[in-house]
Every structure is written in C-alpha cells, then in structure tokens.
Amino acid sequence: MIDVCIVGAGPCGISCALYAKKRGLSVALIECGRHYSRRKCLVDYGGECCKCTPCNVASGFGGCVHYGDSAKLSYYPSGKELYNKISKDYYRILEEACLFWNVNINEFVDNHISTEGEPFEIKAFPVRVINSEEIKKVIEEKWAEINNAGIEYYNCEMTDFYEHENEIDVCCNDKTIIRCRYIVLAMGRHGINWIQKNASVKNFEYEMPVSTVGFRFEMPRDYMIPLGRLHPDFKFRMEYKGYKYKSFCYCGGEHGGRLKFVNYGDYVLLDGHILTETDTKSKYANFALLRQMIMNGEERGKVKVISDALISNYICKFRGNPIFQSYNDFKNGLTSVDYSTISAQYVKRGAVQELFDPMILDYCYVAEKAFGVIAQYADCSIDDIKRHTNVIGLELEGMWMRIKTDDSFRIKNRQIYIGGDCGGESQGIMQATIEGIRIARCLE
Numbered sequence: 099m100i101d102v103c104i105v106g107a108g109p110c111g112i113s114c115a116l117y118a119k120k121r122g123l124s125v126a127l128i129e130c131g132r133h134y135s136r137r138k139c140l141v142d143y144g145g146e147c148c149k150c151t152p153c154n155v156a157s158g159f160g161g162c163v164h165y166g167d168s169a170k171l172s173y174y175p176s177g178k179e180l181y182n183k184i185s186k187d188y189y190r191i192l193e194e195a196c197l198f199w200n201v202n203i204n205e206f207v208d209n210h211i212s213t214e215g216e217p218f219e220i221k222a223f224p225v226r227v228i229n230s231e232e233i234k235k236v237i238e239e240k241w242a243e244i245n246n247a248g249i250e251y252y253n254c255e256m257t258d259f260y261e262h263e264n265e266i267d268v269c270c271n272d273k274t275i276i277r278c279r280y281i282v283l284a285m286g287r288h289g290i291n292w293i294q295k296n297a298s299v300k301n302f303e304y305e306m307p308v309s310t311v312g313f314r315f316e317m318p319r320d321y322m323i324p325l326g327r328l329h330p331d332f333k334f335r336m337e338y339k340g341y342k343y344k345s346f347c348y349c350g351g352e353h354g355g356r357l358k359f360v361n362y363g364d365y366v367l368l369d370g371h372i373l374t375e376t377d378t379k380s381k382y383a384n385f386a387l388l389r390q391m392i393m394n395g396e397e398r399g400k401v402k403v404i405s406d407a408l409i410s411n412y413i414c415k416f417r418g419n420p421i422f423q424s425y426n427d428f429k430n431g432l433t434s435v436d437y438s439t440i441s442a443q444y445v446k447r448g449a450v451q452e453l454f455d456p457m458i459l460d461y462c463y464v465a466e467k468a469f470g471v472i473a474q475y476a477d478c479s480i481d482d483i484k485r486h487t488n489v490i491g492l493e494l495e496g497m498w499m500r501i502k503t504d505d506s507f508r509i510k511n512r513q514i515y516i517g518g519d520c521g522g523e524s525q526g527i528m529q530a531t532i533e534g535i536r537i538a539r540c541l542e
C-alpha cells in the first residue's frame with residue numbers, strides 16, 4: 099500500500115509529491131495529460147484548436163503551467179483566502195514555493211498605480227514574471243526530481259476512488275487501481291467536471307462559487323505596454339449597478355500577449371498569457387474584464403442556473419467556439435461593418451454581444467473606465483483604444499465549488515485532501531504550490 103496517491107501533476111500535485119517524498123512517504127502521482135514535451139497547442143502556431151482531449155493547455159505534466167509559455171507569479175494580498183487559512187505558516191511556505199520556482203522573493207514588484215478620486219480600485223500585490231525559458235527549466239527539473247525520487251508516476255485518468263476503513267482504492271481509466279492511505283485531489287481546471295459531478299456523491303461539504311463571466315480585449319500592444327511596465331498584472335475592480343467587475347490577467351508587457359484557449363469538452367473558453375523576451379513577440383496585447391454572475395447579496399445557487407444557460411447559449415449559437423467582434427460593434431449591437439483583425443486566426447467573427455445582452459452598455463461603461471487608465475499611461479485617447487480593440491469571448495473564471503477543508507486542506511475525519519484550483523480556495527500558480535507543500539507537511 100502507498101502512503102499517498104496524488105491526482106494531478108500541476109503545481110499543487112508536483113510540489114505535494116516532492117515534499118511528501120522528502121518526508122519519507124511513499125508516493126504515487128497520477129496525471130492524465132501528456133508528457134510536457136508533447137503538449138503543443140496548435141493555436142500557438144497559427145492553427146485551429148483541434149480540441150485535444152485532455153486539452154494540452156490545461157493538462158499534462160506541469161498542469162496549466164504550459165511548457166513554453168511565460169506566467170506571472172504572485173503572492174499575498176493575491177490569494178487572500180489562502181493567506182487567511184494558513185496565516186501563521188504562509189510566509190514560511192511561500193519561501194519554499196519560491197525555491198520550487200527558482201525565484202527570489204526580492205524580485206517581485208509591487209503596484210503603486212494611484213487611483214485617487216476614481217470610482218475604481220487598483221489591487222496592489224507583488225508579481226514576478228517568469229519567462230518561458232525559466233518555466234521550461236523548472237518543469238524539466240521537476241520531471242527529473244519526480245523520476246529520481248522514486249515517485250510512482252501513472253499516466254492515466256483517475257475515474258473514481260472508494261474509501262474503506264483505513265485505506266482508499268483509487269481507480270483509473272486504464273484499470274490501474276492504487277491502494278493508498280491518503281488521496282490528494284489536485285486536479286485543477288481539467289478536474290472541474292469531475293468535482294462538480296462528484297462533490298455531492300462523495301459527501302463533500304461545499305459552497306457554490308461566485309463565478310465571473312466576461313470577455314477579453316485585444317488591442318495593439320503599444321497601448322498596454324506603459325501600464326504593463328509599471329506593474330505586470332494591472333488589476334482593476336469596480337462595483338457598478340449592484341455587480342462587481344474586475345479586470346483579469348493583464349497580458350501587456352514589453353512583448354505583448356498571447357490569447358490562449360482551453361477545451362472543456364463541449365466548449366472552449368478563453369485565457370491569455372504574457373509574452374517575454376524568450377517568447378515570440380506579438381503585435382497585440384490583451385486583458386479580460388469579468389463581471390460576477392450574481393448581484394451583491396443574491397443567492398449563490400443562482401450562479402449554476404446562469405452559467406448553465408450562458409454555456410448552452412454559447413454552444414447553441416457558436417458551437418462553443420470563441421468569437422470576436424470590434425469593440426464599437428460590440429457596444430453598438432452591430433454585426434455588419436467589421437473589418438478588424440485578430441492575432442489568433444482561428445477565432446471567427448461573431449456577434450459576441452449576443453452572449454451578454456441586455457447588460458452590454460453597463461459592461462462597456464466599466465470597460466471604458468479600464469481603457470481610461472490604459473489611455474492615461476499610453477498618452478492616447480479612450481477613443482483611440484475603442485477604435486483599435488476587439489472583444490473576444492467567452493471567458494469564465496472561478497467556476498470551482500469551494501470544498502470545505504480544515505487548515506491542512508483535509509476533509510474532516512477523512513483521508514482526503516483537496517488542493518490547488520480544484521479546491522476552490524484560491525487560484526494561481528504560487529497559491530497552488532503553497533497548498534501542495536502545506537498538504538505534504540500535514541500528512542501524518
């Protein structure tokens with residue numbers, strides 16, 4: 099019998115496996131995606147999304163940290179819930195998470211953009227951009243460490259697990275069964291469907307998420323660079339007519355940004371990543387603007403109804419494939435006069451506004467506040483930005499149920515731990531790494 103079986107080789111699963119092994123435990127690590135060297139996304143090479151199953155952007159050794167992309171690492175106040183949960187241990191584990199990613203805590207930059215007198219808030223938190231060569235190096239190192247440490251690595255999909263008195267049988271799609279004392283679910287984005295289907299079946303206590311929905315704006319990178327120089331992850335928040343809005347994933351550094359697409363099976367959702375000196379430059383940059391699905395104070399249960407309706411509309415109208423439209427057409431409800439171009443040729447033109455009607459003008463009101471900050475630093479007008487921006491959909495974030503666990507991420511009185519994105523506590527690479535290390539330290 100193995101001491102611990104970890105499902106998912108993303109930042110949470112890999113860090114948990116290595117730290118648990120260091121503590122002398124026997125470890126099995128299950129990953130359903132491909133080896134890191136075979137995780138090419140055709141869209142990155144100008145092709146169409148061929149709906150790999152599982153999706154190469156979100157699955158495989160490294161998890162959503164895609165071999166060859168860059169990323170932004172961040173820590174508290176980013177991931178506040180995680181900090182609150184493990185506060186006395188947070189900074190100690192953060193140091194280890196920095197070691198894991200080969201970065202120094204002094205290299206993170208803070209945000210000092212002022213918004214005095216404005217109706218929005220800019221979130222300040224430390225960020226370190228990690229370029230694609232650094233990511234490749236870390237992933238290659240971790241692969242070697244996993245192999246050298248004697249961790250049992252299984253390339254298959256966990257389909258279910260069965261709890262007995264003091265042990266758990268973990269079952270996989272290739273008929274592998276692993277008997278273990280503890281199971282760690284670190285299944286990230288790819289695991290969303292499994293968690294949603296099984297949370298009640300497995301008697302997990304959970305809270306529904308307050309998911310957000312919106313679009314990504316792509317514009318010539320020169321507009322976004324000046325703000326990106328001040329802080330690599332400009333995050334803007336605002337409340338308007340009872341809804342909370344936030345900008346998300348600012349991919350507008352010196353070298354622009356790339357649109358990314360994640361296949362969830364029946365539909366593809368949008369994401370983005372920053373480009374650095376070790377990626378191919380892009381003429382464009384992008385960021386997302388998301389709105390909470392429910393108004394302040396509304397029942398969380400409503401989120402599921404709204405997101406199901408939204409997704410079925412997306413599938414029905416656009417076959418669940420991303421679409422784009424110029425900002426001015428989007429705002430004015432026009433579908434004809436659109437000659438704009440987009441960086442990812444795979445994305446087809448479409449009436450993006452049909453996914454968000456009838457709140458489009460409220461959404462645009464907030465978007466133009468964000469454009470205003472960008473314009474101020476780019477020394478151009480908001481109209482310049484509006485003329486040169488495309489709106490691309492659909493983007494959804496925070497779809498994870500928050501599974502109730504104790505401060506070691508363990509489900510009370512059971513031998514199950516849930517960490518990283520799939521636990522719904524917080525999102526992000528450093529946060530998932532910290533949770534993985536914390537779980538490994540707490541295993542008995």
Ligand SMILES: Cc1cc2nc3c(=O)[nH]c(=O)nc-3n(C[C@H](O)[C@H](O)[C@H](O)COP(=O)(O)OP(=O)(O)OC[C@H]3O[C@@H](n4cnc5c(N)ncnc54)[C@H](O)[C@@H]3O)c2cc1C
Pocket residue numbers: 105106107108109110111128129130131152155156157158159160161162163168169170171172254255256257284285286287288289292358359360369370371517518519520525526527528530
């Ligand atoms: C395009 C993109 C860009 C991003 N950029 C950033 C960024 O710049 N900064 C940042 O902090 N965060 C970023 N994120 C988010 C970040 O990558 C995640 O928060 C983080 O990777 C979560 O780690 P995790 O270990 O919880 O899960 P993941 O990284 O999602 O890994 C989970 C792994 O589990 C595997 N798995 C799932 N189910 C099963 C199963 N049943 N059996 C076997 N294996 C399974 C999956 O294949 C996957 O490899 C980005 C995400 C995307 C998609």
